[in-house]
Amino acid sequence: MCGIVGYWRLDGLEDQARTNLNAMMDLIVHRGPDGRGMHLDPQLGLAMGHTRLTIIDLHTGDQPLTTSDGQVILTSNSEFYDFKSIRAKLSCEGERFASKSDAEIALALYRRHGLDFVEHLRGEFAFALWDGVEQRLVLVRDRFGIKPLYIHQRERELFWGSEVKALLRHPTVPRRLDPKAALNQLMQVMVPGTTSFAEIEAVRPGQMLVFRRGANGRLEREDHVYWDMNFPRAAEREGHGGPSEWITGVRDRLVDAVGVRLEADVPVGCYLSGGIDSCSILGIASTMQQSPVKAYTISFDNPNYDESAIAAEMARAAGAEQEVLHLRARELYGGYFSRVVWHAERTFYNTLSVAKWHMSRRVRESGYKSVITGEGSDELFSGYPFFKRDLFVHGPAEHGADEGFAALRTKMQASNAVFEGAILAEQQAEHPAWNELIGFTPSWIQPWILTLARARPLLAPALREELADYDPIAAVAERIDRSQLEGRHLLDRVQYSWIKTMLEGQILTWGGDRVDMANSMESRPAFLDHHLAEYARQIPPSYRIHGGTEKWVLREAMRGILPKVLYEREKFAFMAPPSNTDPVKRAAVDALVERYASRDACEAAGILDPDRVAELLARNSDDRAEAVRDDILINHVLGLQILHEEFVANEPRVPPEP
Structure with a gap:
C-alpha cells in the first residue's frame, strides 16, 4: 500500500x-x-x-x-x-x-x-x-x-x-x-x-x-x-437453492478471501471487536497460520460501549495473541482529535475514528504493517439494526402481513436504545426524494434528517442565505443510480443506498483507510472481496435476516468457529462513548471548543454562527437521543473549524505529534 x-x-x-x-x-x-x-x-x-x-x-x-x-x-x-x-x-x-x-x-x-x-x-x-x-x-x-x-x-x-x-x-x-x-x-x-x-x-x-x-x-x-453492487431483481431470485447451499457458498468464499489477504512479505494481524465479523476473520486466519495470530482490540471506559470482554473470549477460542488498547477521554480528544480530522479531511460524528487511529498506531509500533478487518459484512448480510427495522416496518406491506414483525421491531428498538439519535431515529422521519427513490425513507438516513433540522441554523447567516434552497437530503438521493433499485427487494434497495453513501463516505474513510494509513498501516477488509460480494448479493433476503436474526447465513457459515455467546449475540454497533456520557470527556470537548470554535474563531472562518454555536454548547438535554444528537453536532462543528484552520487559513503542512 x-x-x-x-x-x-x-x-x-x-x-x-x-x-x-x-x-x-x-x-x-x-x-x-x-x-x-x-x-x-x-x-x-x-x-x-x-x-x-x-x-x-x-x-x-x-x-x-x-x-x-x-x-x-x-x-x-x-x-x-x-x-x-x-x-x-x-x-x-x-x-x-x-x-x-x-x-x-x-x-x-x-x-x-x-x-x-x-x-x-x-x-x-x-x-x-x-x-x-x-x-x-x-x-x-x-x-x-x-x-x-x-x-x-x-x-x-x-x-x-x-x-x-x-x-x-x-x-x-x-x-x-x-x-x-x-x-x-x-x-x-x-x-x-x-x-x-x-x-x-x-x-x-x-x-x-x-x-x-x-x-x-x-x-x-x-x-x-466497470463494477457495481448489482443486486438481482426480485423475480430473478426464484429457484436459487436451499439454505445449506448458501451457507456453504459463503463459507468457501470467505475462507478464500481471508486466505489471499494473509499473503504478504510481512506479518499480518487482525482487528478484533466483539462482533461476529472480525471474530469470523480471526477464527479463519487462526486455522490458516502456523503461529498464533496477533489480534488487536479497543477497550472503552464505558461498559455500554465496551466489547473487549467478548473479544477476549474469541481470542482465547482461536488461540490468538491478543493485545487490548484501553482508551480514555485524554486519548479521544485534544490533539488526537484534531490530528484525525487532518488525516480524514472531513468531519466525523463519533470519536471511534480517533480510537481507530490509536489502534493503527499501536499495530505499527508492535511491528505489524497490515491487518485483516471485518468491514463490509453488515453491508453484505443485512447486519445493521436499521436494515432490520425497514424489513419489520415495510416488509408486511410488500410481502404480506406478518404478526411477528411488530414484536421483533419492539425487541430490536429496546436492545439498541443506547444508539438512539445516532444509529436509529427515536421518531419517524421522511423525505419525499427518498420516498420516491426507495419507496420509503430508509431508516439509516432518518437520524440525519432529524439532525439537519438542528444543523442548518448553525451556519453563518451568509451561508444560511446562500444555501436556503439547497436540500442536502435530496442531493444525496440524486446521486443514487435508480436503475440499480428498480424491481429489487426492499433489503436490496436499502443496502445498496447505504453501500453507495455511508460505506464509502464514512466506514472506509474516517473509519478505515485514513486512520489506518495515517500510521503507515494497511487494512484488508476481507468481506469486501468482490468474489464474495458477487455471491452475497444473490442470497435471498430471507437468509440474510431469518426469523429476526440478522446475518443469519453468515452466522451459520461460521457456527463451528464462533463461541456460543458470539453466535447468539445480536448486532451491536461499534461506537466510542459520546462526550455526554462522562464529565471528563465533556471537559475535553470544551477545551477543543476554546481552541477551535470560540466566537473569534467562528467569525474568522465564516462557516458557523457564533451565537448559534454557543447555544448548542450550552444545551444540556435530559433526553438521551437529543443529547447524543448535540454531541454529534459538536463533533462536526469542531471538525469544520479544524478543516478551515488546517487547510484554508494556513498552507497545508504536516502537524506536530499530539
Whole structure:
C-alpha cells in the first residue's frame, strides 16, 4: 500500500514541478514512508509521484513502474490478490516481469486487455496509468472505494492524489471549503463523489476515468463504471437453492478471501471487536497460520460501549495473541482529535475514528504493517439494526402481513436504545426524494434528517442565505443510480443506498483507510472481496435476516468457529462513548471548543454562527437521543473549524505529534 499524487498540464510543466511534486508527496509520506519515486515529462506536462509502504516485495518494485518499452507508466496504491498465479500464467505465455511486486501485474494485464484489464484485478486499489501510445491517462478506484482517490480538473490541467491535502499543496489548486459540503457534514451524510473542498471531487467506487488531449486543446474526460453492487431483481431470485447451499457458498468464499489477504512479505494481524465479523476473520486466519495470530482490540471506559470482554473470549477460542488498547477521554480528544480530522479531511460524528487511529498506531509500533478487518459484512448480510427495522416496518406491506414483525421491531428498538439519535431515529422521519427513490425513507438516513433540522441554523447567516434552497437530503438521493433499485427487494434497495453513501463516505474513510494509513498501516477488509460480494448479493433476503436474526447465513457459515455467546449475540454497533456520557470527556470537548470554535474563531472562518454555536454548547438535554444528537453536532462543528484552520487559513503542512 502506498500514496500516489500527480498532475497533467497540457501547456507543459512549470519550472518548479519537481519542487511542487515533492511538496505534494511530503504531505502523504505517512502512506508510504519506505521509499518514493517520481516521473516528470516537462514537454508532455506529466508529473507522477509515489510514496511506498513495503508489504509485498521488500527489495524491488519501486514505483513508478514502466513497461519494457517505457510507453506505459503506473503509480499504484494497491494490494492485488492472486498476483502470483496471474504472474505465473502470464509468464508461461511469454510475459516478463522486472520485480516480484503485485502491482506489476496491472501493467501486464493492461498490455493484453486494454481498458478491460480492471475486470481481472482483485483487491483494494487506486492507481494512475499513463499510456504513451494512446496518449491517455487512466485513473481507477476499486469496487467499493476501500482506497481513496481525488481529482481537481480544469480545462487544461488535472491533479490527482490519494488524499486531498496533496492536491491542495500545489500552488494553483484552490483551497476553499465547499459550503454545501459543510452542511452535508453537519448533518453527517456526504453527497457521493464530493469532498469537504470546493472543486475537489472523489473518484467514485468502481469507476474508471480516462483523460485525453482533445482536438480543441482541452482535456476530454470519459467516465466508466466497470463494477457495481448489482443486486438481482426480485423475480430473478426464484429457484436459487436451499439454505445449506448458501451457507456453504459463503463459507468457501470467505475462507478464500481471508486466505489471499494473509499473503504478504510481512506479518499480518487482525482487528478484533466483539462482533461476529472480525471474530469470523480471526477464527479463519487462526486455522490458516502456523503461529498464533496477533489480534488487536479497543477497550472503552464505558461498559455500554465496551466489547473487549467478548473479544477476549474469541481470542482465547482461536488461540490468538491478543493485545487490548484501553482508551480514555485524554486519548479521544485534544490533539488526537484534531490530528484525525487532518488525516480524514472531513468531519466525523463519533470519536471511534480517533480510537481507530490509536489502534493503527499501536499495530505499527508492535511491528505489524497490515491487518485483516471485518468491514463490509453488515453491508453484505443485512447486519445493521436499521436494515432490520425497514424489513419489520415495510416488509408486511410488500410481502404480506406478518404478526411477528411488530414484536421483533419492539425487541430490536429496546436492545439498541443506547444508539438512539445516532444509529436509529427515536421518531419517524421522511423525505419525499427518498420516498420516491426507495419507496420509503430508509431508516439509516432518518437520524440525519432529524439532525439537519438542528444543523442548518448553525451556519453563518451568509451561508444560511446562500444555501436556503439547497436540500442536502435530496442531493444525496440524486446521486443514487435508480436503475440499480428498480424491481429489487426492499433489503436490496436499502443496502445498496447505504453501500453507495455511508460505506464509502464514512466506514472506509474516517473509519478505515485514513486512520489506518495515517500510521503507515494497511487494512484488508476481507468481506469486501468482490468474489464474495458477487455471491452475497444473490442470497435471498430471507437468509440474510431469518426469523429476526440478522446475518443469519453468515452466522451459520461460521457456527463451528464462533463461541456460543458470539453466535447468539445480536448486532451491536461499534461506537466510542459520546462526550455526554462522562464529565471528563465533556471537559475535553470544551477545551477543543476554546481552541477551535470560540466566537473569534467562528467569525474568522465564516462557516458557523457564533451565537448559534454557543447555544448548542450550552444545551444540556435530559433526553438521551437529543443529547447524543448535540454531541454529534459538536463533533462536526469542531471538525469544520479544524478543516478551515488546517487547510484554508494556513498552507497545508504536516502537524506536530499530539
